[in-house]
Amino acid sequence: MADATLEHAAVGHGAPGAYEAPLFGAYSKKVGMWLFLASDSLTFGALLFAFSYNRIYTDWPTPFHVASITNATIMTACLLSSSLTMVLGVFAAQRGDRAWTRNWLLATMAFGTAFIVLHGMEWTKLIGEGLALPGFPRPAGAATGELAEVSKNTPQFAATFFGLTAMHMLHVTIGVIYLGVVALRKLFLPILGAIWLAGFLLIPSDNVFHYGIHVLLIGLVLATVILFLKPKDYDAHDVEVSGLYWHFVDLVWMFIFPLVYLMSTRIS
């Protein structure tokens, strides 16, 4: 089996001396993750370019107020704390402390989930106030007010806001599922399934997340496939690699928060 081949071939997994020293002294999975992050930063880079391009050529509104900023600051704090717990998780894994690895990963997931929930509530509030894309389901009652005006006059504002933050939210969601698979393995599948079902049933159908929650269903299918096709115990390397991903997602937010929120705020 080629997989068995890989076990021997992959640097750091046996057959020492048969290969040239890896160029960056890293084992394949870690190199792979770094490369993925390189390409992903260009994917985000393109979105940020689209954002800046629109911003430069448009009379950009600054409709956000204290409430939004407070909320986004709490979200930022969640992500920052999650990076700390992630680091602690990686340390625990390197010490071989399985219990604390799991605990710290669960804490990271909790912060990540808090971020997503806060973000979702923020979206819902903004959409209710009229900041929406034409393709979104319309909540009951026509919104009036500044955000509704902004959507009408500068469609780029809502488009870039939702485009960038949705892409980031998707990454955080993938991150939570990824950590869940590493920390809990098959135990995570029923939990994920339950969250999806509860979300789908509880979120009203005029809310975008009624549909958006299906990302979890896709994640559930993928996680199931991975966990059943290649059942394995995740080691310290796997935890470290998942940590790379998590910190990257955190880092991206550190660009989005000032660009999308702080720079679109009016202090009255």
Added chain:
Amino acid sequence: MATPVSVHAHAAPQGFIRKYIFSLDHKVIGIQYFFLALTAVFVGMFLSLLMRIHMIWPTAVLPIVGEIKPEQYLSLLTMHGTIMVFFVLTTAPQGGFGNYVLPIQIGAPDMAFPVLNMLSFWTTFVGFIVIIAAFFVTGGAPLHGWTGYPPLSAVQSAGPGEGLGADLWITSIAIFCIASLMGALNFITTTLDLRAKGMSLMRMPLTVWSWFITAILGLLAFGVLLSAGILLLLDRNMGTSFYVPLINVNGVMMGHKGGSPLLWQHLFWFFGHPEVYIAILPGMGVTSQVLSTFSRKPIFGYKAMVYAMLAIGFFGFMVWGHHMFMSGMSPYSAFAFSILTMCIGVPSAIKTFNWLGTMWKGHIRFDTPMLYAIGFVSLFVSGGLSGPFLAQPVLDIQLHDTYFVVGHFHLIMGVAAIFGIFAATYYWFPKMFGRMMNETWGRIHFFITLAGTYAIFMPMHYLGMAGQTRRYSQFTEVAYQTKLIPLQTFMTYAAIITIAAQFIFVINLFWSMFKGPKASDNPWEATTLEWTTTTPPPHDNFGGVTPVVHHGPYEYGVPGAPRDYVMQNDPATYAAH
């Protein structure tokens, strides 16, 4: 010969499905990619045949397809371009030959991530099915060309084919991006981490370098196209206006506002220019390998070749603006893009001279792979010389969107890359299928294809300067262009003959696969690692050993060596030369 360092031998997977369909073996996956690209190239070629026929006989009623309408011409053009660029030129050289040969050439038992490798093939396959589906939905295939410029591509009602067909087109491209990203990641990791002992970077065959650099370009470019495509889908289906300004179609306001079509052009060409190098770099690698092997001489200036490819890759990301000289960019930006574009001419010229230097005073063997490699150099020069013209903003304003550009990029990107693929096919076929291809038919195929290519594409430069616009088929009705009809007719006949000649190739391919004479392990007397193992290679490439490398990749004619070539894993040292 070699001092083998043994690892476990591995049993190959049993059962048809695990062995041939969802295989994890890079060799099987490479062959799958190859046949996918072969299918795609025939689809693309058939579309171009229809286009050429429509141009000179606009009202002809053809069997099966019927009469081609002007807007259908645009659908043919879009699908021709997209299929050729993505599913042929990006798929065969990298996915096909790169997958098959790269791990063997560096002495690895497989790719670093075999499962990812399988996934990237099947994702590409799905992308191909999705784009073909665009033909069969209401409205048919999109009209917006392979570059997909908005607003045409961003508004559903902008024309037939811009509905579901265009959605499928974008979806297919997005799927292709994801597949290519997975592939690129795998290629880079494999090259970094799985080189056999002694295979230092500067001992890697130039083919490996070219696949490696191509993968880096792909890794950085496809992510951008992915984002651009997602935004285009949002514009089309969620009512956003990233790319669409205030616009009305046939008197109906579209509800978009404030977007900029130029944003798409920036994002697209930031991907698009590196993409042309993704198509051509593997061809450069194969050409270097083949020229050296069949000239029985070391490649001239190995290090210069490596640095030239790195320079091409690096500059390739800084020249996208040369596709946008007509967009009203500031003359200062245009100047910068122009200078940077011409900078790429320098490493390109270095490569060309090194190829010529490799052949100079060599004992050249004119086997079919060699003919195609020489053909590659010829096409690369012919197409490359028009590049510096297009790089001048003042000239490009005249030539942009004329047949001059079509001639330029077909020679340098289109057919040159195809010649690289042909050279690779004739060269590695014995290793891949264990039999030799027929030489006589290979040569006949080569000479018809070479002559046909020049007959089709050279006149395009002239047509372009005479004012023939690109992406427009009704020139028989334009007074000043009717004088060009004889030339156009000639090109169409040339296209028919060249396309017919490709059947020589397929028949030769399939016939040789089953009936060709058995190939030895090293029929070309080449030096790189794929020729040290059996033909075809065992499941783990080297039968349970990992080769140890003692020599550079192109040691031909070494004084004191028993033969005129020294294999890379030959442990003996010979007098320096």
